[in-house]
Amino acid sequence: GQSLEQPSEVTAVEGAIVQINCTYQTSGFYGLSWYQQHDGGAPTFLSYNGLDGLEETGRFSSFLSRSDSYGYLLLQELQMKDSASYFCAVRTNYGQNFVFGPGTRLSVLP
């Protein structure tokens, strides 16, 4: 089967740095993506890794190690508005078949 694992909850304070890990076991791998979803809202794209290494987009960075089937999302200078759920997702074939992780709920405290 296909499975992605993420911590269910993470709590941090404003201004801090938090790392959300994602490990995956899938039949194929064509890239790891990260999405943010606020309560009642739609997922929005944050970052993508197709190759090993670090990708940086403003306060958000994402890392991938294909040999370890592992990636993480790093959020810096946390703000209250970053309180949301974060999902990792793997594209498992070239035909756009995606598997999402169960999500990590991030709570940012003042």
Next chain:
Amino acid sequence: NAGVTQTPKFRVLKTGQSMTLLCAQDMNHEYMYWYRQDPGMGLRLIHYSVGEGTTAKGEVPDGYNVSRLKKQNFLLGLESAAPSQTSVYFCASSPSVDTLAEDTQYFGPGTRLTVL
């Protein structure tokens, strides 16, 4: 640009009834997807399409059918609704990707479906 829109936003069905959810995108994207999201869980892919006239099964296709007669529209049908299909349904689209450089999906606002 409206992006990805979904119709309707809310719907309540009785067991055995049928309905169609409509997804439309105005970004000229090749790929479109239907997901369901149950409370406190991630998204599960129902069906997807890599182009007009083509569809493929995702992780949880049973009980659903889809059609992509026009590039901008992707329809999700429930022929005989069951309480287990109570969920939030999200449609998404993405541009054609020839390399591993990008994999962005753009999501619609969702349809909240309750089956009694």
